[in-house]
Amino acid sequence: MTIQVVAGLVVFLGAYVLIATEKLPRATVALTGGALMVLLGATDEAGIFFSEEAGIDWHVIFLLLGMMMIVGILRQSGAFEYLAIWAAKRARGRPFVVMAMLIVITAMLSAALDNVTTVLLVAPVTLLIADRLGVPPVPFLITQVMASNIGGAATLIGDPPNIIVASRANLTFLDFLEHLTPLVIGLMIVFIGLAWLLFGRRLHHDAERAAKVMALNEREAIKDTRLLITSVAVIALVLAGFALQGVTHLDPAVVALLGAGLLALLTRLEARKVVADVEWETLLFFAGLFVMVGGLVNLGVIDQLGKAATDAVGTNYAGAGVALLVGSALVSGIIDNIPYVATMAPLVADLVHAGGAAAEPLWWALTMGADLGGNATAVGASANVVVLGIARRYGHPISFWEFTKYGLLVTGVTVALSVPYLLIRYF
Amino acid sequence: MPLRLMDLALPLPVVNRRTTALEAARRIAGDRLSALVVAGDDGTPAFVVPAVDVLGLLIPLYLREDTRLAGVLDESAAEELWGQADRRTIGELLDSEDVRVYDILRVDPDATLVEVATLMAAAHTSIALVEAEHVHRGHGTHATPAGDRETDEPRAVEEVEPHFITLPTVLDAALTARGGGRTA
Numbered sequence: 001m002t003i004q005v006v007a008g009l010v011v012f013l014g015a016y017v018l019i020a021t022e023k024l025p026r027a028t029v030a031l032t033g034g035a036l037m038v039l040l041g042a043t044d045e046a047g048i049f050f051s052e053e054a055g056i057d058w059h060v061i062f063l064l065l066g067m068m069m070i071v072g073i074l075r076q077s078g079a080f081e082y083l084a085i086w087a088a089k090r091a092r093g094r095p096f097v098v099m100a101m102l103i104v105i106t107a108m109l110s111a112a113l114d115n116v117t118t119v120l121l122v123a124p125v126t127l128l129i130a131d132r133l134g135v136p137p138v139p140f141l142i143t144q145v146m147a148s149n150i151g152g153a154a155t156l157i158g159d160p161p162n163i164i165v166a167s168r169a170n171l172t173f174l175d176f177l178e179h180l181t182p183l184v185i186g187l188m189i190v191f192i193g194l195a196w197l198l199f200g201r202r203l204h205h206d207a208e209r210a211a212k213v214m215a216l217n218e219r220e221a222i223k224d225t226r227l228l229i230t231s232v233a234v235i236a237l238v239l240a241g242f243a244l245q246g247v248t249h250l251d252p253a254v255v256a257l258l259g260a261g262l263l264a265l266l267t268r269l270e271a272r273k274v275v276a277d278v279e280w281e282t283l284l285f286f287a288g289l290f291v292m293v294g295g296l297v298n299l300g301v302i303d304q305l306g307k308a309a310t311d312a313v314g315t316n317y318a319g320a321g322v323a324l325l326v327g328s329a330l331v332s333g334i335i336d337n338i339p340y341v342a343t344m345a346p347l348v349a350d351l352v353h354a355g356g357a358a359a360e361p362l363w364w365a366l367t368m369g370a371d372l373g374g375n376a377t378a379v380g381a382s383a384n385v386v387v388l389g390i391a392r393r394y395g396h397p398i399s400f401w402e403f404t405k406y407g408l409l410v411t412g413v414t415v416a417l418s419v420p421y422l423l424i425r426y427f
Numbered sequence: 428m429p430l431r432l433m434d435l436a437l438p439l440p441v442v443n444r445r446t447t448a449l450e451a452a453r454r455i456a457g458d459r460l461s462a463l464v465v466a467g468d469d470g471t472p473a474f475v476v477p478a479v480d481v482l483g484l485l486i487p488l489y490l491r492e493d494t495r496l497a498g499v500l501d502e503s504a505a506e507e508l509w510g511q512a513d514r515r516t517i518g519e520l521l522d523s524e525d526v527r528v529y530d531i532l533r534v535d536p537d538a539t540l541v542e543v544a545t546l547m548a549a550a551h552t553s554i555a556l557v558e559a560e561h562v563h564r565g566h567g568t569h570a571t572p573a574g575d576r577e578t579d580e581p582r583a584v585e586e587v588e589p590h591f592i593t594l595p596t597v598l599d600a601a602l603t604a605r606g607g608g609r610t611a
Contacts, residue, residue: 081493081495124490124492124493124496125493125496127487127488127489128499131489132504212503215503216500216501217498217501218499220495220498220499221495221496223495223498393525394489
């Protein structure tokens with residue numbers, strides 16, 4: 001092992017620790033790590049900007065950018081508030097039915113949107129509904145963020161790890177619908193049952209309170225009908241564009257950017273408003289992360305690890321799949337699943353390259369584990385951290401352990417159910 | 428004749444930590460205030476809280492963060508909302524991380540209008556306490572922090588009543604001095 005490789009590993013692991021402990025802003029850490037990789041000679045400008053294997057994955061960056069712009073415009077329409085209140089009224093104000101409806105809505109939104117965006121969108125209206133019902137909002141917030149983490153696994157665009165895997169493995173939107181959506185639907189049904197056991201039994205119906213929910217006028221949430229109709233139409237087009245990738249050969253990133261551009265054009269919103277919800281820090285974090293991982297690829301570290309993993313796995317891809325699923329869930333419960341998947345993706349690519357079609361399900365194992373593991377602890381996913389912050393600000397703090405005791409149970413059950421799905425479906 | 432700051436200064440209601448949001452709202456509405464003076468632990472004016480932040484005590488955070496939701500509430504929900512005002516206190520505002528509480532700006536009674544205006548602009552505050560060297564003496568009913576109900580009665584012993592200068596007064600005086608006339 002050369003000094004350059006050792007230095008590269010020190011930079012990478014140091015950055016990982018800083019990202020996991022959140023001592024510094026994660027974008028700062030990732031970009032500094034990337035800069036150090038350049039100074040070490042582990043990568044260069046050609047590698048950073050143009051290498052498919054070891055550079056910034058522009059597919060991921062621009063897909064995220066396009067979706068952030070689309071969601072930023074759509075959220076101004078009031079559609080999410082309308083949907084949540086409509087659901088609560090359909091549930092006739094019965095607390096657990098309201099909770100179940102909000103779980104389903106959150107999961108479905110999360111399949112189409114980033115998880116953090118989803119929980120930010122549904123939190124205020126959830127607080128309103130809980131306030132009207134006179135029930136504690138914490139069970140609602142906890143079940144929603146977990147539903148968001150599970151629901152996000154269903155599609156290519158639902159969770160950043162999926163976007164990374166799709167790009168690295170050349171998987172399409174339809175591939176995700178075919179392979180992960182059925183599992184997620186099953187998991188959501190089980191999760192609603194868990195929500196009943198954990199929280200639902202303690203929620204009691206109060207006719208007077210239910211009437212207060214029924215008195216809410218969801219139509220008033222929509223201030224601009226034209227904006228709503230335009231946004232929904234463009235999102236339908238974007239989803240169709242994702243689904244028709246096999247026909248149009250348009251990359252999802254291009255589809256998302258075209259959608260964002262079309263929406264900006266049709267709604268005639270100022271540029272400032274169109275990009276208001278773009279999380280530039282997140283995009284820079286991704287860029288820095290790709291440069292760091294690219295440095296390790298160029299230094300041959302990933303290759304070595306890939307060879308070691310290939311030797312260890314042999315042809316036992318079922319065992320490797322289970323280990324990858326469970327291991328990814330464990331790791332993702334402790335650290336952010338984005339850097340984890342960014343690091344593991346080239347490694348899994350090596351395994352799949354060596355094993356061919358028999359090893360391809362390893363991509364699904366990685367995705368399932370990374371997505372579902374996010375529920376395990378209060379810091380397992382960015383959305384969890386965001387919800388804990390929201391709950392504290394609203395005067396209903398959720399402690400790390402309160403979240404984690406439910407999270408471990410939900411993760412344990414969902415991962416345990418995913419293992420037989422993986423084995424039965426692919427091996 | 429040169430303008431004397433003390434001629435422009437006036438007593439204002441002073442609230443304290445225990446003052447309810449309802450009482451604070453009454454003071455703001457009654458005196459058409461843009462900010463509220465809050466007394467410190469020693470009972471003397473110590474902070475200024477913008478009136479709009481007092482409004483924040485009456486409006487739940489979920490409505491402030493998603494303003495579209497305000498429209499979905501019916502009349503009875505709105506009544507409930509205002510009804511909760513007597514359960515919230517100014518102390519919650521002082522302790523909140525989301526609210527900018529300003530230390531009271533103190534100005535010398537000899538300060539010029541430009542000096543006061545400059546200090547207000549720099550400190551981002553619309554109320555300044557005129558230092559008590561030459562202030563009038565009075566009963567102290569306005570100066571008594573609202574919420575100290577046991578001390579709301581006029582006091583037998585005369586005490587120094589804090590006087591304040593407000594932003595509208597400063598602007599009004601400045602416009603008058605310029606010859607532009609008053610705004611209303």
